[in-house]
């Protein structure tokens with residue numbers, strides 16, 4: 001058994017994306033987890049409404065993944081993948097390539113979503129250069145986009161507090177407008193019908209800078225961390241066709257949509273729109289070992305495979321790219337996804353989920369509910385002059401009521417493990433509704 005005694009002090013750990021002083025004054029500490037639940041250090045069961053952080057798609061502490069990690073750690077703990085190799089990442093990349101549609105058939109491994117994003121941006125820039133179009137250096141992101149915390153990801157991201165403390169970031173970046181509009185789209189079920197025209201802003205940006213300067217556009221197919229923004233019908237298709245028109249690469253950041261969240265393996269499958277590069281992380285290993293990856297279409301990989309065979313083609317990589325433990329965890333995770341048909345399961349629960357979430361319409365403070373697959377965003381009216389406080393209070397109260405939710409500003413995001421049962425959905429709605437009514 002692991003020692004889960006409380007630490008003597010909470011002071012030394014500088015917590016990420018957390019109000020440290022507030023948290024440490026009244027901590028919320030998890031001790032263990034199994035399937036749909038966490039157990040707190042004081043022994044309370046908490047229903048996981050967020051799959052950890054959008055990542056534990058197969059539920060917690062799955063024996064098969066635990067065993068795979070254990071065996072791998074005892075067999076080959078580490079081997080470099082720079083000018084060396086071990087079977088793990090080759091087998092995993094091959095399997096992933098077979099899962100992906102079309103010619104998305106090469107995989108570059110990283111250790112997180114942030115690293116996957118920075119890797120994809122670098123591949124895009126280098127791709128144009130190796131093809132003789134070195135003037136294509138601009139990257140286009142989107143307002144309210146979240147692409148992790150590396151300098152590349154923050155530069156193309158569009159969340160002001162994530163950007164404003166960190167200087168001028170990457171030069172040559174521009175942003176599309178976000179697609180969030182409650183006047184037009186409040187309480188939409190599935191994809192909103194209004195907003196495809198917002199993709200036309202890409203035409204304006206391209207005209208402003210000239211296509212010969214633009215390398216890539218990066219978007220989350222469904223934006224998660226900014227508070228669940230579902231793409232309007234036709235929006236992603238438009239982005240694709242404008243990128244095609246001007247020779248611009250389209251990157252989908254599927255860090256949260258990858259591995260079944262929408263009821264298909266990837267958002268690429270769900271929307272039927274093919275990007276040039278795809279970033280994933282989180283659900284790839286069920287979060288048991290950190291891993292990220294970039295999937296590249298064959299012409300991108302092939303563009304690098306020229307010149308002297310002894311020359312390194314891409315000067316990029318991480319010590320832990322294709323780490324043996326992550327590969328083992330990912331293989332076991334994919335086994336579970338396949339055998340339990342969890343992506344189909346997510347699809348078959350999506351309409352029940354939709355109805356349940358929209359039953360929160362009319363509950364105090366709720367000004368919007370939006371959903372797709374097994375994702376929901378519940379937007380609350382802000383307390384005047386205190387943005388984010390109402391949702392944070394809901395988070396604290398839900399945790400006390402035994403439900404883990406995630407909040408961004410005054411938006412609650414729900415994204416449960418795909419193993420959930422209908423009664424878990426009912427419990428989530430009941431507890432959330434109770435908390436909101438009592439606030």
Ligand SMILES: Cc1ncc(COP(=O)(O)O)c(C=O)c1O
Pocket residue numbers: 111112113114115117146147148149220224225253254255256281282
């Ligand atoms: C769309 C998207 N991209 C990138 C990231 C960053 O991933 P990580 O926290 O693993 O670096 C996240 C994390 O939530 C994300 O939602």
